[in-house]
Amino acid sequence: MGKMRRKGLASMAVQTVASATTVDLGPASGLSCRECGEVFALGPIFACELCFGPLEVAYDLPTGDPEALRKQIEAGPANIWRYAPLLPVPADVAEKPNLNPGWTKxxxxxxxxxxxxxxxxxxxxxxxxxxxxxSFKDRVVAQAIEAARAFGFTTLSCSSTGNLAGAVGAAAARAGFRSCVFIPHDLEQGKVVMAGVYGGDLVAIEGNYDDVNRFCSELIGDPLGEGWGFVNVNLRPYYGEGxxxxxxxxxxxxxxxxxxxxxxxxxxxxxxxxxxxxxxxxxxxxxxxxxxxxxxxxxxxxxxxxxxxxxxxxxxxxxxxxxxxxxxxxxxxxxxxxxxxxxxxxxxxxxxxxxxxxxxxxxxxxxxxxxxxxxxxxxxxxxxxxxxxxxxxxxxxxxxxxxxxxxxxxxxxxxxDTSQATVTIRPSLDAFRDAGLAH
Amino acid sequence: MGKMRRKGLASMAVQTVASATTVDLGPASGLSCRECGEVFALGPIFACELCFGPLEVAYDLPTGDPEALRKQIEAGPANIWRYAPLLPVPADVAEKPNLNPGWTKxxxxxxxxxxxxxxxxxxxxxxxxxxxxxSFKDRVVAQAIEAARAFGFTTLSCSSTGNLAGAVGAAAARAGFRSCVFIPHDLEQGKVVMAGVYGGDLVAIEGNYDDVNRFCSELIGDPLGEGWGFVNVNLRPYYGEGxxxxxxxxxxxxxxxxxxxxxxxxxxxxxxxxxxxxxxxxxxxxxxxxxxxxxxxxxxxxxxxxxxxxxxxxxxxxxxxxxxxxxxxxxxxxxxxxxxxxxxxxxxxxxxxxxxxxxxxxxxxxxxxxxxxxxxxxxxxxxxxxxxxxxxxxxxxxxxxxxxxxxxxxxxxxxxDTSQATVTIRPSLDAFRDAGLAH
Structure with missing residues (x-):
């Protein structure tokens, strides 16, 4: 993971661009294995075929005048797409329906x-x-959405215990994807509502979060889950870049x-x-x-x-x-x-x-x-x-x-427990005076 | 409330600036009665002394080249203070601690x-x-905070059933004010927590929201409430401008x-x-x-x-x-x-x-x-x-x-009630197939 090795990967990655010409994810040039360095064409894969190491996006980043790039970024939209030249997304990403997260305070x-x-x-x-x-999950889901678009998926999915479910449900609704999110059956009511309001399918699994994850891994390998973009599994390399x-x-x-x-x-x-x-x-x-x-x-x-x-x-x-x-x-x-x-x-x-x-x-x-x-x-x-x-x-x-x-x-x-009313009183000035809160 | 009358008020208001020289609220020149048109100096007042009509902020708005003003605004911060030249706030408002709301999507x-x-x-x-x-309440509270600062208040207060309580509590905490917020005693738990977490005093009143409001009106007229800025009462003219x-x-x-x-x-x-x-x-x-x-x-x-x-x-x-x-x-x-x-x-x-x-x-x-x-x-x-x-x-x-x-x-x-899980299943592919959610 040293700097030298990563630089090596980046230049290797450039050579694989040809094999991924149909996929336009901007400066993304391929996927490289963080363990063995092997490089693959852009696609919905997440583990190295050789060593099972995690894959991450390699780039053909812009060269040239940093000042011009800085100006371009500063003139961009007040969201993550101002950095489109550095992300695995097409150059016209800001014009597509997305939740446009980022540029937070x-x-x-x-x-x-x-x-x-x-x-x-x-x-x-x-x-x-x-x-x-x-939550910050909007950043990563926004990337996954663009990768899903590029790979032709129409259903977005994930396993989640809360933040991610809402982020996927919301982004899928706006971007025009079907969503199918998997949660543990005993999730708090509030979190279920937050995930369910966006209208995608919400599947409660009888089991804990580990059971949900195991089930999702099975589903990805099965024809039942074919053509599904799991944002935190087969789209994970793109997702993470957010x-x-x-x-x-x-x-x-x-x-x-x-x-x-x-x-x-x-x-x-x-x-x-x-x-x-x-x-x-x-x-x-x-x-x-x-x-x-x-x-x-x-x-x-x-x-x-x-x-x-x-x-x-x-x-x-x-x-x-x-x-x-x-x-x-x-x-x-x-x-x-x-x-x-x-x-x-x-x-x-x-x-x-x-x-x-x-x-x-x-x-x-x-x-x-x-x-x-x-x-x-x-x-x-x-x-x-x-x-x-x-x-x-x-x-x-x-x-x-x-x-x-x-x-x-x-x-x-x-x-x-610790954020309750300081005091409960009758609606009278005497009661307020007695409470000792006036200065 | 016609355009003609408002214009008339604005020019009258300019003449009262002298009596409010100690208060710097930028282009705000005075308070004018929306009913009878009488003009008052800037201060923590909200009703006309003559006719009891509501007061609103009158301005000495910038004259000159609109293009220059537009450029100034566009170069401003990504929050409401980009419009400081049009609001009852000092020109250096963006440098003071505030929650800086606005510029929402x-x-x-x-x-x-x-x-x-x-x-x-x-x-x-x-x-x-x-x-x-x-909520949009952050916009109005941000204005009230600046008015409270200008008038030397150190405690911010309001009656609320939810959004406003949180907005006042949060803004007061950051801006360095004490806060004392009044709520009905039977408010939902979640809203109490949202109001209480910011650490100000939270007073639950035995009664409904009308009782809370009546109590606050009494408090403003009593020495107990002296020196308190009630954002939606004695600071209301400024608050509303948000x-x-x-x-x-x-x-x-x-x-x-x-x-x-x-x-x-x-x-x-x-x-x-x-x-x-x-x-x-x-x-x-x-x-x-x-x-x-x-x-x-x-x-x-x-x-x-x-x-x-x-x-x-x-x-x-x-x-x-x-x-x-x-x-x-x-x-x-x-x-x-x-x-x-x-x-x-x-x-x-x-x-x-x-x-x-x-x-x-x-x-x-x-x-x-x-x-x-x-x-x-x-x-x-x-x-x-x-x-x-x-x-x-x-x-x-x-x-x-x-x-x-x-x-x-x-x-x-x-x-x-209507945002629940689509289905609850065992963690098995068979169960998922039977649920009919795969395409």
């Missing part, structure tokens, strides 16, 4: 900085709750500068690895200055396989059985775990975890300082940031960007 | 258009669920063109009247061409006092006792009702209502065609649009903009 969080002991002007929250279905847009936006919003430190949540680990990939691309393209940056991964203690491996100095990740309120991060066997470990170590970062109590505290701290109501995953990143500043691993005088990847409205239960 | 809704029988490219949804706390930004954004997003037809929900009616005010300002400033437009008001049948008055040809609005799932629009005695009637009639529009069943259908129609999950208020506007197209009152060949002012996540109950 990068909030300068001076109040939170004060609480965490970070210098003023140095702490930022990238708030992806501003996306159409209020996370690069977080890196692009953060740098552009900072004035085309890479932040010194980034705190990123880890579920499968894909988001973190793609953000690193995005930063490397910006450097390669000359859009930002090459400079050191540290990437920190954040997990919940109740599902901390990568954090455990990092602390133990291991290269492999030992699966855990998740038990945490941060359900959107509760992947016990994260596919990209080893890559995350490599990036955290290579950049001088770390992987840390926080317990559920601190997750709740951190959600409230963010809400009460910046008015941002984050999902549990946002509580994890803010909580981990607090811990890393206290431990001296995050430098409070350097620029830090913390990701909030989802919306608190989706995980209300986490803070319900 | 204007979605070209071709799928919905097809379902409603509107020509392709002619129907748009202005989707305010993309605001920081996912809705003008919807007009500005819609026109700019259409390429500085006024849409032919707008469908706007009616609660108090303030939003509709301020959108009309905003459109008139754009014309006066030369930022858009002067052309006819029709404004349509949308209510739920269970709370349709303005619609009833419109249909009966009355100038006054007879209060109703609300009974509808569209709770954010459930104001039985809308303060701006008469002004709404005037605008709908003057522009050649109409006021229409839909029953709760159609509200639910319309929420699902919007979700299933465009991937936008709207609050019940959005179901009201989409449902009313459907009805008005069918009745021939909305021309399907002209441009129509429909407002969605809030997020479906906040009114999940409305669609819960």
């Amino acid at each position: 990068l909030v300068q969080a001076d109040n939170l900085a004060r609480e965490l002991g970070v210098a003023p002007g140095k702490l930022f929250v990238k708030d992806d709750s501003g996306n159409p279905t209020h 996370s690069k847009t977080l890196a692009y936006e953060i740098c552009e919003q900072l004035g085309w500068v890479i932040p010194d430190q980034l705190v990123i949540p880890i579920a499968s680990g894909s988001q973190l690895t793609k953000i690193d990939k995005g930063l490397q691309e910006l450097i390669k393209l000359g859009l930002v200055e090459d400079k050191p940056y540290k990437i920190f991964g954040a997990q919940a203690e109740g599902c901390s396989p990568v954090s455990a491996a990092f602390k133990a100095g291991h290269d492999v990740v030992r699966p855990q059985k998740p038990n945490t309120i941060a359900k959107s991060l509760a992947i016990g066997n994260p596919a990209d775990g080893p890559y995350v470990l490599d990036i955290a170590r290579r950049t001088g970062g770390a992987v840390e975890d926080v317990n559920d109590e601190l997750v709740v505290e951190a959600i409230k701290l963010l809400a009460q300082t910046e008015g941002i109501f984050a999902e549990t995953a946002g509580g994890v990143t803010v909580g981990v940031t607090k811990k890393l500043v206290e431990a001296g691993l995050i430098d409070p005088n350097l620029t830090t960007v913390v990701l909030n990847t989802g919306d608190g409205l989706k995980t209300l239960d986490a803070v319900a | 204007l979605v070209q809704a071709d799928n919905l258009a097809r379902e409603l029988g509107v020509a392709p490219g002619k129907l748009f949804v202005k989707d305010d669920s993309g605001n920081p706390t996912h 809705s003008k930004t919807l007009a500005y954004e819609i026109c700019e997003q259409l390429g500085w063109v006024i849409p032919d037809q707008l469908v706007i929900p009616i609660a108090s009616g303030s939003q509709l009247t301020k959108i009309d005010k905003g459109l008139q300002e754009l014309i006066k400033l030369g930022l858009v061409e002067d052309k006819p437009y029709k404004i349509f008001g949308a209510q739920a049948e269970g709370c349709s006092p303005v619609s009833a008055a419109f249909k009966a040809g009355h100038d006054v609005v007879r209060p109703q006792k609300p009974n509808t799932i569209a709770k954010s629009l459930a104001i039985g005695n809308p303060a701006d009702g008469p002004y709404v009637l005037d605008i709908a009639r003057r522009t050649g529009g109409a006021v229409e209502d839909v029953n709760d069943e159609l509200v639910v259908e319309a929420i699902k129609l919007l979700a299933q065609t465009e991937g936008i999950f709207a609050e019940t208020a959005g179901g009201v506007t989409v449902g009313v649009t459907k009805k008005l197209v069918e009745a021939g009152l909305i021309d399907p060949n002209l441009t129509t903009v429909v407002l969605n002012t809030g997020d479906g996540l906040k009114t999940l109950d409305a669609v819960a």
Whole structure:
């Protein structure tokens, strides 16, 4: 996964373009195996035929004047398609029906900085709750949609426990796809409604999330699932690239500068690895200055396989059985775990975890300082940031960007007990005076 | 409320600037009574001393080259502060801590258009669920915050049944105000949590929303409430101006063109009247061409006092006792009702209502065609649009903009019964085949 090897792959990938001439995914030139480097033509495949390693998109990225490219991006739409020249999408992507996520707020969080002991002007929250279905999943699904279009799929599918189901349902509806989403049968009512309102088929599976995933894997290999685009399986290489847009936006919003430190949540680990990939691309393209940056991964203690491996100095990740309120991060066997470990170590970062109590505290701290109501995953990143500043691993005088990847409205239960009315009174001034809330 | 009279007021207002020299609210020159035209200095007042009519902000708007102003706006931030020269805020407003709402998506809704029988490219949804706390209330609260700052208040307050409580709590937290929000004691749990998580005081009043409002009116007149900024009472003239930004954004997003037809929900009616005010300002400033437009008001049948008055040809609005799932629009005695009637009639529009069943259908129609999950208020506007197209009152060949002012996540109950899993099955291919969902 070193820089040298990736560069090698990119140039190899260019040679395979000819075999994929019917598929127009813009600068995407092929799929390369992250393990053995083998290159394949663009298609709905996700594992290397030779070594079963994960495939990722290789590019024939624009060369030439970085200033011209920067101007082109800045003149683009206020969504991820401003970066179309760097994504596996056709050049006219912005004209097709899509939810057009992205270009979410990068909030300068001076109040939170004060609480965490970070210098003023140095702490930022990238708030992806501003996306159409209020999570970063809209970014990745938007890419999967374009790949599905290119490959001629008409049904979009996924397994999900929440955010992804809503993102797929919504995007499929607008883009004109049928959707069929698989969920565990005991999902919370609110999440079922959020997934069901978009009108696609919603299949509840008698079993837990692992059972749902196993079933989906069977379905992909069966004629029953033929011609279906599973956004997080056979479209995964394209899907994953959506996370690069977080890196692009953060740098552009900072004035085309890479932040010194980034705190990123880890579920499968894909988001973190793609953000690193995005930063490397910006450097390669000359859009930002090459400079050191540290990437920190954040997990919940109740599902901390990568954090455990990092602390133990291991290269492999030992699966855990998740038990945490941060359900959107509760992947016990994260596919990209080893890559995350490599990036955290290579950049001088770390992987840390926080317990559920601190997750709740951190959600409230963010809400009460910046008015941002984050999902549990946002509580994890803010909580981990607090811990890393206290431990001296995050430098409070350097620029830090913390990701909030989802919306608190989706995980209300986490803070319900502790976010109640201060007092209940009769509608009288005397009762209000007695409550002691006037100043 | 005619154009002539408003122009007269604006020039009168300029003369009062001297008495408000200590208050810098940018182009705001004073407060004028919408009934008798009397002008007052800028301050935390909301009713005319002479006739008790409502006060609204008068401006000393920029004169000169419209092209220069348009360029200045286009170069501004991607939020409401791009319009700072047209709002009652200081010129450096974008540098102060605020939630910076606005610049939400204007979605070209071709799928919905097809379902409603509107020509392709002619129907748009202005989707305010993309605001920081996912409703248009962020726009109005952002204005109130700046007025509160100018008047030296340190506590922000309001009465609310949901959206406003969250918007005030969040904005106060970030902007450094204490907040004290009053809610009915029997509010749904989810809404209490959304209001409580931002850490301000949340006072539950034993009574219904009317009791809460009455209590707040008492509090404002009592020393206990002295120095408090009630966003929707003593800061109301400023607060209301936030809705003008919807007009500005819609026109700019259409390429500085006024849409032919707008469908706007009616609660108090303030939003509709301020959108009309905003459109008139754009014309006066030369930022858009002067052309006819029709404004349509949308209510739920269970709370349709303005619609009833419109249909009966009355100038006054007879209060109703609300009974509808569209709770954010459930104001039985809308303060701006008469002004709404005037605008709908003057522009050649109409006021229409839909029953709760159609509200639910319309929420699902919007979700299933465009991937936008709207609050019940959005179901009201989409449902009313459907009805008005069918009745021939909305021309399907002209441009129509429909407002969605809030997020479906906040009114999940409305669609819960009808947004369930299609089927529940064992995790087996046979079971899936039997379900008949494969193609």
